[in-house]
Amino acid sequence: MSITLRNVRKDYDAQTDVLEDISVKVETGEFFVIVGPSGCGKSTLLRMIAGLTPITAGEVSIDDKVVNDLPPKARKLTMVFQNYALFPFMSVWDNVAFGLKARKMDQSDIKQRVDKALKMVNLTELGKRKPRELSGGQRQRVALARAVASDAKICLMDEPLSNLDAQLRIKMRQEIYALQRKLGLTLIYVTHDQVEAMTMADHIMVLNDKHVQQIGTPSEIYQNPANDFVAKFFGTPQINILSAKRSKTDHHVLNVSSDLEIALDQEVPAEDVKIGIRPDDMKAEAADSIESNAVVKNTEFLGDETIVYATLNSGENIHVVVPGQVNYRIYQPIKVSADSNLMFFDAKGDRLNISKEAYVHA
Numbered sequence: 184m185s186i187t188l189r190n191v192r193k194d195y196d197a198q199t200d201v202l203e204d205i206s207v208k209v210e211t212g213e214f215f216v217i218v219g220p221s222g223c224g225k226s227t228l229l230r231m232i233a234g235l236t237p238i239t240a241g242e243v244s245i246d247d248k249v250v251n252d253l254p255p256k257a258r259k260l261t262m263v264f265q266n267y268a269l270f271p272f273m274s275v276w277d278n279v280a281f282g283l284k285a286r287k288m289d290q291s292d293i294k295q296r297v298d299k300a301l302k303m304v305n306l307t308e309l310g311k312r313k314p315r316e317l318s319g320g321q322r323q324r325v326a327l328a329r330a331v332a333s334d335a336k337i338c339l340m341d342e343p344l345s346n347l348d349a350q351l352r353i354k355m356r357q358e359i360y361a362l363q364r365k366l367g368l369t370l371i372y373v374t375h376d377q378v379e380a381m382t383m384a385d386h387i388m389v390l391n392d393k394h395v396q397q398i399g400t401p402s403e404i405y406q407n408p409a410n411d412f413v414a415k416f417f418g419t420p421q422i423n424i425l426s427a428k429r430s431k432t433d434h435h436v437l438n439v440s441s442d443l444e445i446a447l448d449q450e451v452p453a454e455d456v457k458i459g460i461r462p463d464d465m466k467a468e469a470a471d472s473i474e475s476n477a478v479v480k481n482t483e484f485l486g487d488e489t490i491v492y493a494t495l496n497s498g499e500n501i502h503v504v505v506p507g508q509v510n511y512r513i514y515q516p517i518k519v520s521a522d523s524n525l526m527f528f529d530a531k532g533d534r535l536n537i538s539k540e541a542y543v544h545a
């Protein structure tokens with residue numbers, strides 16, 4: 184089942200819009216991830232799709248049928264929340280069966296579905312336990328089993344892994360992904376974790392400042408960010424964004440600082456430009472003070488690579504990922520350079536249409 188939002192808006196009170204003009208189509212069987220910083224309206228959007236929060240304007244459709252006025256139950260979807268929402272005094276089995284009993288489903292049908300769902304999440308042995316007798320990951324799987332048992336074709340998940348430790352998150356991520364594929368669910372998954380978004384999504388929607396910033400596949404979002412916000416949101420360590428000015432004498436040249444100059448074979452379309460360079464697309468090498476254009480501030484050795492934090496002579500901070508281990512001293516002069524994958528943004532942060540082939544050197 185597909186989900187379509189058309190110009191959806193939400194305000195909780197007359198003065199403040201939380202979301203404006205949200206339009207997107209989530210296709211049947213798609214793993215669709217919504218990401219954005221805290222408070223940008225991710226949960227609000229999910230709750231509007233579920234019917235738990237009314238929309239202020241616009242249209243929500245499921246399989247091309249407008250559902251604005253349908254109550255949550257009639258939308259035939261399931262939700263998995265961050266806090267699992269299990270009933271503490273019920274067994275695992277009864278927790279999974281609860282929604283089906285509420286729908287007055289036939290006893291034997293309920294048994295079959297609950298047993299199958301528990302098997303799918305590897306919890307068959309623990310059906311009699313109470314939620315407090317389970318680990319965090321097991322509780323999370325009960326919540327998942329509930330979604331599986333319901334047989335709904337749409338599942339909405341709101342930060343379902345945020346309470347788990349790093350190792351368990353990775354394992355559960357794989358389990359959710361496998362379940363989604365196996366059941367052909369249309370899954371909308373809210374997270375503020377860029378790694379979760381990158382590893383699981385067919386498509387990602389980036390939300391910020393009330394608006395959709397970009398919708399695309401993980402590689403589109405990473406390689407072709409629509410603006411500097413999206414560029415900064417994905418990638419660790421974060422992309423470098425440097426301010427540059429178009430040369431007054433030659434409109435094909437951008438000056439990042441007196442030492443870093445980029446020549447383009449097309450005219451720079453704006454006077455003030457921001458340049459995005461991912462830290463692993465840069466090079467850093469030791470240099471004497473005449474050749475150098477930066478000094479080292481700090482280094483972090485991560486095992487297979489080192490992050491070099493430096494300050495350009497122009498005063499801007501920059502970080503560069505270099506392979507292996509380097510032993511730079513603090514204040515050591517270095518020469519940093521970049522010759523591939525530069526991204527250009529205007530002063531507002533919107534991507535400028537300058538092709539990757541256009542620049543000659545940096």
Ligand SMILES: Nc1ncnc2c1ncn2[C@@H]1O[C@H](COP(=O)(O)OP(=O)(O)OP(=O)(O)O)[C@@H](O)[C@H]1O
Nearest residue numbers: 195196201219220221222223224225226227228375
């Ligand atoms: N019931 C409500 N009444 C008034 N304002 C609300 C209500 N629920 C949420 N908000 C506000 O709407 C904005 C969006 O909240 P929402 O919970 O959707 O954000 P989020 O992106 O899910 O955040 P987080 O990642 O921190 O969970 C916030 O500024 C929040 O304070």
